[in-house]
Amino acid sequence: MSKLNPNYEASKWRKIERFVNGEEISDNPNLSKHEEEIREASQEDKERNEQFEATITDLEDRIQKERKRSIEALYRKYEKWPQTKGIKIFTHIYRILAVLFCVCIISVLLMTVSYLPTFGDASNPNNNEVPKRYIEKGIEETGAINFVAGMILDYRAFDTLGESHVLFIAACCVLILLRIDHSKNGKKPTEKAEAEEDDRKFEPKNDKILQKIASLLIPPIIIYGIYVVLNGHLSPGGGFSGGAIIGAGLILYLNAFGYEKIEKFFTYKTYQRITVGALLFYACAKSYSFYTGANHLESGIPKGIPGNILSSGLILPLNVAVGLVVACTMYGFYTLFRKGGM
Amino acid sequence: MGGNLLTNFYEAVAVILFGIGFTTLLLHRNMIKKILGFNIMDTAIYLFLAVKGYITGGMAPILTNGVEEQAYYINPVPSGLVLTGIVVSVSVTALMLALTIRLYRRYHTLDIDKMSMLAKKEDL
Numbered sequence: 001m002s003k004l005n006p007n008y009e010a011s012k013w014r015k016i017e018r019f020v021n022g023e024e025i026s027d028n029p030n031l032s033k034h035e036e037e038i039r040e041a042s043q044e045d046k047e048r049n050e051q052f053e054a055t056i057t058d059l060e061d062r063i064q065k066e067r068k069r070s071i072e073a074l075y076r077k078y079e080k081w082p083q084t085k086g087i088k089i090f091t092h093i094y095r096i097l098a099v100l101f102c103v104c105i106i107s108v109l110l111m112t113v114s115y116l117p118t119f120g121d122a123s124n125p126n127n128n129e130v131p132k133r134y135i136e137k138g139i140e141e142t143g144a145i146n147f148v149a150g151m152i153l154d155y156r157a158f159d160t161l162g163e164s165h166v167l168f169i170a171a172c173c174v175l176i177l178l179r180i181d182h183s184k185n186g187k188k189p190t191e192k193a194e195a196e197e198d199d200r201k202f203e204p205k206n207d208k209i210l211q212k213i214a215s216l217l218i219p220p221i222i223i224y225g226i227y228v229v230l231n232g233h234l235s236p237g238g239g240f241s242g243g244a245i246i247g248a249g250l251i252l253y254l255n256a257f258g259y260e261k262i263e264k265f266f267t268y269k270t271y272q273r274i275t276v277g278a279l280l281f282y283a284c285a286k287s288y289s290f291y292t293g294a295n296h297l298e299s300g301i302p303k304g305i306p307g308n309i310l311s312s313g314l315i316l317p318l319n320v321a322v323g324l325v326v327a328c329t330m331y332g333f334y335t336l337f338r339k340g341g342m
Numbered sequence: 343m344g345g346n347l348l349t350n351f352y353e354a355v356a357v358i359l360f361g362i363g364f365t366t367l368l369l370h371r372n373m374i375k376k377i378l379g380f381n382i383m384d385t386a387i388y389l390f391l392a393v394k395g396y397i398t399g400g401m402a403p404i405l406t407n408g409v410e411e412q413a414y415y416i417n418p419v420p421s422g423l424v425l426t427g428i429v430v431s432v433s434v435t436a437l438m439l440a441l442t443i444r445l446y447r448r449y450h451t452l453d454i455d456k457m458s459m460l461a462k463k464e465d466l
Contacts, residue, residue: 087455098368106361113353115344120398122413127397131419132412139405147403147418152425159422163429170433177440235404240425306405333436337443 143303143312144233153238153315153322157286163240164282164322167329168275171336178336207256214256221249229323233312239319243326250331266331275328278321285314285321352393360386373442373452377435384431388424395420 008014117124134151144150152160225245232238254262304311347354363386366379400416446452449460 095369099365102361102365102368105364106358109357109360110347110354111344113350113357114347116346116350116353118346119350119352119393120396122397122400124397126394126419127412127417131417134418135403135412135415136410139410145405147405147415148421148425151418152422156422159426163426166430166433170436173437174440177437177444236402240429337436337439 139306142315143306144315145306145312146233146235146238149233149238149315149319150312153232153318154313157314157318160239160318160322161282161286164279164325167325168279171275171329171332174333174336210256214252218249218253218256221252222246225249225323225327229319230309230316232319232323233315234307234309239322240326242319243323244330246323246327247330247334250327251334254331254335271328271332274324278324282318282321285318353390356386356390356393359383359389371453371455373445373454376454377438377442380438381431381435384427388427391420391424391427 005011134147134155138147138150139145142150142154144154222245225242225248227242228235228237228245229239229242232242250262250266303313306312310316360383363379363382363384366382367376370376370379395417397413397416401414403415403418403421406414442452445457449457451457451460
């Protein structure tokens with residue numbers, strides 16, 4: 001059993017112990033002084049450290065800036081490169097590759113052509129039972145002398161309906177893309193810009209030669225177009241070609257006499273009504289085959305005597321509908337591309 | 343190689359015309375010329391279809407002299423298909439031209455490269 005020294009706290013051993021344990025020795029002024037010195041020294045060290053770090057970050061910043069500057073210089077050096085030399089090289093390679101590619105395509109297709117059946121041979125595989133049916137039973141089943149008209153407006157009438165819709169939708173797209181919105185956020189455009197956009201500003205037209213010749217030519221053109229449409233089941237032609245002729249007549253009229261005259265009988269509203277009405281009539285007239293099971297194309301409409309103008313059932317009215325759509329679409333394309341809108 | 347290249351020279355011409363149209367489409371930077379190339383390709387297709395429907399000595403498929411025999415007329419099916427093709431090509435051409443006009447109004451150029459460069463600049 002050891003005896004505890006009453007003066008243990010003040011004994012030398014305790015001091016040593018404290019020193020060893022690193023405890024604070026407050027009763028020794030010398031030691032605390034020393035500690036303060038150490039503290040000051042560490043403070044100085046810290047400051048020096050901070051200074052050092054500051055210089056290091058400064059240097060790093062400078063290096064970064066230098067690097068950035070050099071990269072920017074590189075960029076500047078090669079910025080113009082693709083616009084000058086790069087594009088030239090690329091264009092050369094592209095042109096050579098394009099021509100090579102096309103030559104390859106042509107040679108492959110020519111090779112295919114050399115394996116195709118002989119030109120004009122009646123025993124070719126495409127002269128099978130389908131055209132045989134169209135030709136040998138066509139007059140009996142459709143009443144149209146023109147086999148192509150009988151084919152596209154009776155056997156394949158839905159195909160033609162789709163075609164007229166393609167035309168109509170194309171006209172709608174062009175209308176959306178090119179029509180001028182006159183009510184544009186209330187801002188009034190300058191007179192010159194308006195005249196550039198709208199051809200109506202240059203009217204009335206006073207081209208005497210054009211007007212005389214147009215007044216001579218337009219009636220025969222439109223009558224010929226109507227003839228081609230109405231004789232679609234008897235002779236070459238039909239709704240598409242006749243409609244294109246009528247559209248050409250309307251375009252000539254517009255060019256000779258201007259918008260003011262043509263708007264007396266053909267405006268945007270007329271266009272809408274004629275096109276939509278004709279398409280609706282076509283769709284209704286041909287949709288009966290949905291309800292009759294699509295296989296028995298009996299319309300109940302008399303076929304008439306083949307060769308007469310009033311014959312072949314629905315083909316004549318369908319031709320008229322298609323002709324109206326085509327004529328309106330041609331005229332619509334022209335007016336829209338002339339910037340005026342319809 | 344099959345031996346029909348010389349007898350099928352109409353088809354060969356159609357194919358070469360198609361290639362010319364395609365080359366025009368690839369080589370020209372002008373949008374209008376691209377559309378012209380597209381139309382040349384369309385024309386080649388019409389020629390090909392019309393040639394496929396032809397039968398030597400055949401009449402146009404409209405009743406002639408009261409004969410209702412297949413061998414007397416040419417094949418009417420490709421003629422109908424050409425009609426479809428013409429209508430669709432007219433529509434597509436009109437649409438492409440309308441788009442070109444809109445692009446020209448926006449960028450004031452018809453060059454497709456310059457156009458895409460300007461579009462990229464606008465994005466930045």
